[in-house]
Amino acid sequence: xxxxxxxxKVYLAVGSTDMRKAVNGLMAQVQxxxxxxxxxxxxxxxxxxxxxxxxxxxxxxxxxWLLYRRLEKHRFWWPVAGEHVSMKITPRELGWLLEGLxxxxxxxxxxxxxxxx
Numbered sequence: 135x136x137x138x139x140x141x142x143k144v145y146l147a148v149g150s151t152d153m154r155k156a157v158n159g160l161m162a163q164v165q166x167x168x169x170x171x172x173x174x175x176x177x178x179x180x181x182x183x184x185x186x187x188x189x190x191x192x193x194x195x196x197x198x199w200l201l202y203r204r205l206e207k208h209r210f211w212w213p214v215a216g217e218h219v220s221m222k223i224t225p226r227e228l229g230w231l232l233e234g235l236x237x238x239x240x241x242x243x244x245x246x247x248x249x250x251x
Contacts, residue, residue: 138177138225139175141175142175142176142177142225143176143177143222144176144177144179144222144223144224144225144227144228145168145170145176145177145178145179145220145221145222145223146179146181146212146213146220146221146222146223146231147163147167147168147178147179147180147181147219147220148213148214148215148216148218148219148220148221149213149214149215149219150181150182150183150185150212150215151163151180151181151182151189152182153180153182153187153189155180155189156200157191157198157200160172160178160180160189160191160200161191161198163180164178164191167219168219168220169219170220172191172193172198173193174193175192175193175194176192177190177191177192177225177228178190178191178192179191179228179231181210181212184209185209185210185211185212186204186205186208186209186210187202187203187204187205188202188203188210188232189201189202189203190202203232208234210231210232210234211231211234211235211236211237211238223237227240
């Protein structure tokens with residue numbers, strides 16, 4: 135079971151990724167392209183050119199998780215390659231993305247903060 139901490143961040147690798155890559159290939163991509171630490175216990179999310187496959191690389195305690203999702207119909211929303219190589223999103227937005235939503239168009243209620251004094 136994946137246990138995410140409140141400090142866990144989610145990074146999308148903008149553009150397409152070769153889905154033939156396994157853990158070592160995705161680790162290299164995290165280090166070389168995203169310039170991040172694959173052992174950081176953050177989620178690194180990759181998508182193929184057709185946007186019907188997603189892989190998530192995640193380090194936990196003493197090993198990597200590699201999660202894979204393939205859609206039989208439909209496509210994931212995914213940011214196109216541009217000036218940035220990665221996009222930081224929230225774990226909640228990752229859930230929306232995996233459910234097929236365009237996270238740039240989804241608006242949730244903003245958190246309300248109250249104080250008794």
